[in-house]
Amino acid sequence: xxxxxxxxxxxxxxxxxxxxxxxxxxxxxxxxxxxxxxxxxxxxxxxxxxxxxxxxxxxxxxxxxxxxxxxxxxxxxxxxxxxxxxxxxxxxxxxxxxxxxxxxxxxxxxxxxxxxxxxxxxxxxxxxxxxxxxxxxxxxxxxxxxxxxxxxxxxxxxxxxxxxxxxxxxxxxxxxxxxxxxxxxxxxxxxxxxxxxxxxxxxxxxxxxxxxxxxxxxxxxxxxxxxxxxxxxxxxxxxxxxxxxxxxxxxxxxxxxxxxxxxxxxxxxxxxxxxxxxxxxxxxxxxxxxxxxxxxxxxxxxxxxxxxxxxxxxxxxxxxxxxxxxxxxxxxxxxxxx
Amino acid sequence: xxxxxxxxxxxxxxxxxxxxxxxxxxxxxxxxxxxxxxxxxxxxxxxxxxxxxxxxxxxxxxxxxxxxxxxxxxxxxxxxxxxxxxxxxxxxxxxxxxxxxxxxxxxxxxxxxxxxxxxxxxxxxxxxxxxxxxxxxxxxxxxxxxxxxxxxxxxxxxxxxxxxxxxxxxxxxxxxxxxxxxxxxxxxxxxxxxxxxxxxxxxxxxxxxxxxxxxxxxxxxxxxxxxxxxxxxxxxxxxxxxxxxxxxxxxxxxxxxxxxxxxxxxxxxxxxxxxxxxxxxxxxxxxxxxxxxxxxxxx
Numbered sequence: 001x002x003x004x005x006x007x008x009x010x011x012x013x014x015x016x017x018x019x020x021x022x023x024x025x026x027x028x029x030x031x032x033x034x035x036x037x038x039x040x041x042x043x044x045x046x047x048x049x050x051x052x053x054x055x056x057x058x059x060x061x062x063x064x065x066x067x068x069x070x071x072x073x074x075x076x077x078x079x080x081x082x083x084x085x086x087x088x089x090x091x092x093x094x095x096x097x098x099x100x101x102x103x104x105x106x107x108x109x110x111x112x113x114x115x116x117x118x119x120x121x122x123x124x125x126x127x128x129x130x131x132x133x134x135x136x137x138x139x140x141x142x143x144x145x146x147x148x149x150x151x152x153x154x155x156x157x158x159x160x161x162x163x164x165x166x167x168x169x170x171x172x173x174x175x176x177x178x179x180x181x182x183x184x185x186x187x188x189x190x191x192x193x194x195x196x197x198x199x200x201x202x203x204x205x206x207x208x209x210x211x212x213x214x215x216x217x218x219x220x221x222x223x224x225x226x227x228x229x230x231x232x233x234x235x236x237x238x239x240x241x242x243x244x245x246x247x248x249x250x251x252x253x254x255x256x257x258x259x260x261x262x263x264x265x266x267x268x269x270x271x272x273x274x275x276x277x278x279x280x281x282x283x284x285x286x287x288x289x290x291x292x293x294x295x296x297x298x299x300x301x302x303x304x305x306x307x308x309x310x311x312x313x314x315x316x317x318x319x320x321x322x323x324x325x326x327x328x329x330x331x332x333x334x335x336x337x338x
Numbered sequence: 339x340x341x342x343x344x345x346x347x348x349x350x351x352x353x354x355x356x357x358x359x360x361x362x363x364x365x366x367x368x369x370x371x372x373x374x375x376x377x378x379x380x381x382x383x384x385x386x387x388x389x390x391x392x393x394x395x396x397x398x399x400x401x402x403x404x405x406x407x408x409x410x411x412x413x414x415x416x417x418x419x420x421x422x423x424x425x426x427x428x429x430x431x432x433x434x435x436x437x438x439x440x441x442x443x444x445x446x447x448x449x450x451x452x453x454x455x456x457x458x459x460x461x462x463x464x465x466x467x468x469x470x471x472x473x474x475x476x477x478x479x480x481x482x483x484x485x486x487x488x489x490x491x492x493x494x495x496x497x498x499x500x501x502x503x504x505x506x507x508x509x510x511x512x513x514x515x516x517x518x519x520x521x522x523x524x525x526x527x528x529x530x531x532x533x534x535x536x537x538x539x540x541x542x543x544x545x546x547x548x549x550x551x552x553x554x555x556x557x558x559x560x561x562x563x564x565x566x567x568x569x570x571x572x573x574x575x576x577x578x579x580x581x582x583x584x585x586x587x588x589x590x591x592x593x594x595x596x597x598x599x600x601x602x603x604x605x606x607x608x609x610x611x612x613x614x615x616x617x618x619x620x621x622x623x624x625x626x627x628x629x630x631x632x633x634x635x636x637x
Contacts, residue, residue: 042522158383187382187549192593192608200607214523217552217595221602240599258527259597260556270556272527276492 004208005031005054005176008067012046012053015061021280023049023062025232031176031225034206036199038213038223038240040255042277046232047212051178055094056084072175090120092176093169097184099161103153109164110149113137116171136167139204141197159190163197170201177202180212195221216259220244225313228252231278231288234307238314248316250293253331287319295320295328342370342406343511343543344394349403351389363389364400365567366618369629373510376537376544378558378575380551380590386567387547391515394545395431407511427457430504434516436496440488447484450474450502457507473502476539477532494525498532505536513545518553526550530557551594555579560627563587566614569621573628583630586611 012024024046031037039047053064054076069076071091076084096102104112113133118124124132137145140163153161162182169177179198183191199222202209213219219226219240226243228236228251236249247253254273256262263270275292278284284291290300297319299305308321319325351364363386371377379387392398394405396412405412407429410421418425430453433439440449450473451466461469471481477498488496497517504512514533518526530553537544548554554561555575562572563586571584582588589611596602619633 042524188551188593189382189589189608189611192595193610195595196607215595216523216597217602220597220599221595221605223599244597244599255524256597258524260527260530260552261594261596264552264556270527270531272531273524274528276494276525 002033003030003070004033004035004072005210006068006070007054008069010050010053010064010066010069012049012058012065013063015063016281019281022283023232023280024053027229027232027234029227029234029237031208031210033175033208034202035224036202036209036211036222037225037227038211038219039227039229040213040216040219041229042214044277044280045229046280047229048180050229051094051180051210051212055088055092055178056081057094089116089169089172089174091174092178093172093174094178094180095162095165095169095182097181099158099165099185100153102165103161103168105153108150108152109156110137113149113164113167113171116168120172132171133167136171137164139170139201140164140167141193142167157190158186159193162186162190162194166197166201170205170207173205174207177207177209178212179209181214182211183218184213184215191218198222216244216255217261228255231283232280233317235289235318236316237307238310238316242311242314246310246314247332248310248314248321248330249318250295250320251289252316254292256332297325341373343373343408344545345370345404345406346390346394347404347406349390349393349400349405351386351393351398351400362567364393366403367564367567367569368403368621369562369569369572371511371543371545372560373543374541375559376533376546376557378554378561379545379547379564380549380554380561381564382549385564387564388515389567390564391431391513391545391547394513395429396425423457427507428510430507430509430512432497432500432504432512432514432517434519436493436500436520437488439500440496442488444487445484446470446474446486446488446491446499449488449499450506453503453507459507469506470502473506474499476505476536477502478528493521494528497521497529501529501532501536505540508540509542511543511545513547515547516549517546519549526553533557551579551590563590568614568619568631569629570631571629572621577625577628581628583624583628586614 008028010024010027014021014023027050041047052058054069066077110133113136114129117129117132133149134145137148142148142163183194186194195218211222223240225239227234230251236243236252243252247256257271258273260270273292278288286302287300287304290296299319305317305319307315307317309315346367346369349364349367353361353363381387393400400413411417447467447470450470454461463469463472470484474483479495479498518529521529534557546558558575561575561578563570565586571587582591593608615633619631621629622632624630
């Protein structure tokens with residue numbers, strides 16, 4: 001499959017009064033058509049900033065540098081805001097964590113979806129717009145769309161609001177959808193419904209999706225490929241099977257071992273990752289994960305490890321993969337997968 | 339039951355936000371929490387689990403029903419006033435949002451020791467500062483935090499400070515209302531491990547309110563499931579998760595995503611739980627210690 005999105009060496013830095021923050025450091029990845037890539041990591045690791053940098057939704061204090069951001073053959077790097085406006089919605093769109101703040105409280109849902117439809121097609125007759133709105137509401141699983149279109153966001157439940165936000169995002173049939181923690185604010189039962197919907201829509205429309213999440217359960221449910229981020233860098237990336245069944249980076253091990261569901265299954269106590277993520281204001285020398293890493297080698301405190309190859313699709317940034325590194329028995333992984 | 343620390347008897351609470359609007363947040367909830375156990379309460383947002391906690395802490399006066407703490411009726415003003423000192427000292431609450439439940443103008447030392455000052459208890463370790471330091475150490479923080487204000491701390495550090503504040507009076511009952519919901523997954527594991535460790539060390543009774551079922555499964559001895567203000571199922575945690583009987587509990591359990599991609603992909607789409615019956619039901623003991631809400635029609 002051809003790559004729909006190709007990001008080359010993207011960095012984002014914020015200049016604040018306290019100093020320079022490197023939120024995203026030299027990130028490269030690609031995404032095939034119809035694929036779901038999940039970006040996982042703790043809060044503050046730069047996963048949201050990464051998406052917003054591609055969509056150019058960051059405030060002016062952010063400095064984005066990239067060799068190239070190719071989306072469907074279009075290079076987004078260096079485009080003017082005017083051009084980006086034309087591409088947003090049509091080429092890519094975004095669903096946010098909190099649907100209540102993403103929707104306009106003063107307009108009925110139907111009008112808000114219609115707005116997204118007409119922005120990209122001004123000459124569409126009113127009837128056709130109405131038909132399209134109802135079609136979109138049906139697509140995201142809103143029953144009785146005629147009635148619901150006249151209701152306001154505050155009259156909806158959290159799940160319904162997220163469905164409306166998705167209808168707006170899908171209005172101009174984007175090729176790529178960014179979903180930034182779309183289910184974090186929702187209850188488990190609603191979360192399951194929204195995740196099913198995401199998977200369903202993605203299958204129907206072949207939209208590629210970048211899903212940002214900190215919940216590995218959610219990721220397992222929808223992702224084809226996974227990228228684990230730590231302190232602004234992608235530290236491990238691979239297919240969902242590779243990352244879940246054969247993780248190679250100590251941070252990924254840590255994330256997995258901190259999950260209660262797996263701890264219960266394996267009948268062992270929960271083992272949290274010690275310490276906190278580093279502040280990106282003054283990142284430590286070497287690998288920023290070294291001080292929390294029980295498998296850290298001396299070189300980790302000196303030099304940051306590059307991404308090393310495990311297989312063609314599976315890469316991890318850890319010195320443990322270096323042929324000179326001492327052999328350790330990983331706490332998990334190594335499970336062969338079909 | 340002989341060794342129940344807290345007993346809820348037919349507890350109901352209704353909010354009246356407008357003249358003709360009545361929201362029944364709790365409907366006829368009855369159960370008890372045993373001394374020294376970790377009791378988990380789960381349910382969706384708006385199911386009344388926080389209201390229950392607030393009734394237990396006397397933040398709300400319930401509309402009807404009784405809450406017995408060591409035999410003292412918490413809903414009876416006279417009895418409550420009589421035992422005020424004991425009740426204030428023995429019950430402690432930990433909130434979800436540590437950013438808003440800690441006074442931003444106070445330093446950590448004062449936050450942690452304030453309960454001692456209010457209760458006029460002489461610090462057992464000599465000075466308030468030594469006491470604060472000891473408590474902070476027990477929750478995994480070091481003395482360098484003592485002079486900081488809450489804004490200087492990270493989310494997990496703040497939550498540790500609230501735990502230290504709750505522990506300083508050596509309470510018998512700790513009520514934690516979604517204490518880990520606003521934290522990162524890896525930090526959640528830290529805090530839950532801390533809770534488990536502290537509970538073993540101090541032996542307090544712990545009411546843990548959460549919507550994350552896998553954490554409840556890991557931490558709690560017994561679990562109650564709430565929906566629409568009612569308790570729909572109550573069982574020892576292992577029994578509840580291996581043999582859920584109420585359709586709502588089954589739906590809730592089937593909604594938890596499991597971190598295993600092949601298993602998740604093979605799973606059928608989630609089917610929403612059936613709507614709750616309008617009729618009042620009663621908790622029936624199906625197997626020993628396993629209670630399920632049953633409507634009068636389907637027995």
